[in-house]
Amino acid sequence: MSETGTTETFTVVLNIQPASDVVISVTSADTDEATVSASSLTFTTGNWDTAQTITVTGVDETDDDGDVSSTITLAVVDASSDDNFDPLANQTVTVTTVDDDEPSGGGGGGGGGGGPPPPPPVRMIVTQSNMATYVSEDETTDTFTVALDTEPTANVLVLVSGGDITELTLAPVALIFTSTDWNIPQTVTVTGVDDALIDGIRVTYITISVFASVSADEYRAAPSISILADTYDNDVAGYTVVESGGSTVVSEDGDTDSFTVVLDELPSSNVVFSVVSQDQEEGLVSPSTLTFTPSNWDMPQTVVVTGVNDGLDDGDQDFLIVVSVVDNQSDSAFTALSDTPVSAVNLDNDDESEEEVEEEVVEELPACVVGFGSLSESEGSTVMSESGSSDSFTFALGSEPGSNVVVSVVSSDLSEAVVSASTLTFTPSNWDTPQTVVVTGVNDGLSDGDQAVDVTLSAAGFDPVVVGVVNADND
Known part of the structure; x- marks a missing residue:
């Protein structure tokens, strides 16, 4: 531009769609020489791939200072941007303001107008294949190329670095450009790295920068360039259940x-x-x-x-x-x-034919000539819980006894279940009247799962009857 107020423009665009807004600040380092049309640019998930234009305007001042170069810096505003873009390096644009002031005084025939103009700004040219860089943990590859935009006065060493070697590798990591091959693109290969984690798509920042101390003077201030590379995961969550012997019996x-x-x-x-x-x-x-x-x-x-x-x-x-x-x-x-x-x-372990044999044996006992007794569980089962809920069953003799029969009622695990009566007494007059036993769950404070407990009814001269009950855990 010039101090007469002429303008130049450049554009800014994202290389990959963000998850949320990305705000980029635009700052002129010397507003006495050049101003910018906007102090910030906002890219959204909807306009991320639409280039936005910055207009740079030369500023008139009265000093005969010759043509002056200054920089415009573009930086991601971390607090207002998608976190994935926060680590990106700042980028700079070099601008030159052409002086329009004549030298004052003179004497002796022309005292120069501020010396020769500065050399034009130089930069690197980075081109991603398919406009983006994608690899996967299956060790697939992608590429990008690097070249210079202006013939250098000496060799230029360009370094390529990536932030996460657990997701990708780069080769080569150093490129040398000479005055004969400066405009021939050199290829960098990106290779995905396999890991054992289920980590989804991982974003890595790749930075291309000039190694200033060993490079041509005019390229020492060339702005670095950062690109994004995605590594796609190949690990899928899952689990396997294997039954012993192929079944569960x-x-x-x-x-x-x-x-x-x-x-x-x-x-x-x-x-x-x-x-x-x-x-x-x-x-x-x-x-x-x-x-x-x-x-x-x-x-x-x-x-x-x-x-x-x-x-x-x-x-x-x-x-x-x-x-x-x-x-x-x-x-x-x-x-x-x-x-x-x-x-x-x-x-099942209950067999009808075996019960018939047992009944024949019971006939030889001194009482209950047709069997010990009959059991009836409420709802067909007896299930309590550690919250203190209870369930019940009834029991009566199978036949009239010749004298009183005292039936003992015992829980096999008092830390899980207790019974309401430790004995039931049947006489020749009430032998066929069912008597109720209430079973109450006990809270043991342990996360031990549902527990099975046996309640045994027994009397002298008879085979015991076992009632299987369950105490449901509440821990």
Whole structure:
């Protein structure tokens, strides 16, 4: 420009779409020589790829100072911009204001007008393939080229550096331009680096700059250029459930089976699973939660399934166990994963033909000639909880006794369940009237999952009757 008020322009545009606004400040280092049309530019997610123009105007002053070069600096305003753009280096534009003032005085025939004009500003030219740089953790590559815009008076050494060697590598990292090849683009190859993290798309800043101390004088002030490179992740969150023997089969005799759970990829934080039996009258699981950390993520953890004796001749029963990620306690990369159902079978141990044999044996006992007695559970099962809820069952003798019969009622685990009566007395007059036993859950303060407890009814001379009850955990 000149001091007569002429203007020049340059444009600014982003190389990649931001996640939020990017504000760039525009500052003239010498407003006595040049002013800019705007002090800042704002790029949004909608206009990021539309170039915005800055007009530079020469300023008139009265000094005969010759042509003066000054710089205009463009800088990302960190507090107002997408965080991914904050580390970008400032960029400068060199402008020259041509003097329009004649020298004062004279004497002796012309005293020069401020010396020769300064050399024109020089810069590097960086061109990204396809206007952007994308690689992946599968070690794919992309390229960009570097060239000079003006023939140098000596060699120019250009350095290429990237901020994160865990995401990409650069080759070569140094380029030398001479007076014979300054305008021939030299290629830099960007290669993605594989890691074990589920980290999504990672953005790396690549800086191209002149190594001033060993380069031609006119290029020592050439502005650095920064570009963005995206590294796409190849790690996908997942987990695997493996049943021992390919299936899960337990029995009412207390036989157990198991399955394992393991993560497929390294998480960045803990991943917690809940394990729930959907029919606790048929099967219980232990433990009820599994926690995987970044240090044990690839070590399978075992879940043991135990059959529950319900005292019913109900045949073999199918039930489901559901393994699911606990979203609010887990790495967000795993929270979208689907639940995994595990199909299990509880084999029945109640056989009608065996009961008939037992009845024949009971006939030889001194009382209850047709059997010890009859049991009836409310709702067909007995389930309480550690919150103090209770359930009940009734019991009556199977036949009239010759004298009083005292039935003992005992809980196998008083830390999980207590009974309302320790004995039931039946006489020849009330032997067939059901008497009620209330079972109440006990809070043990432990996160030990749902617990199975046996309540045993026994009397002298008779085979005991065992009632399987469940105390649901509230921890």
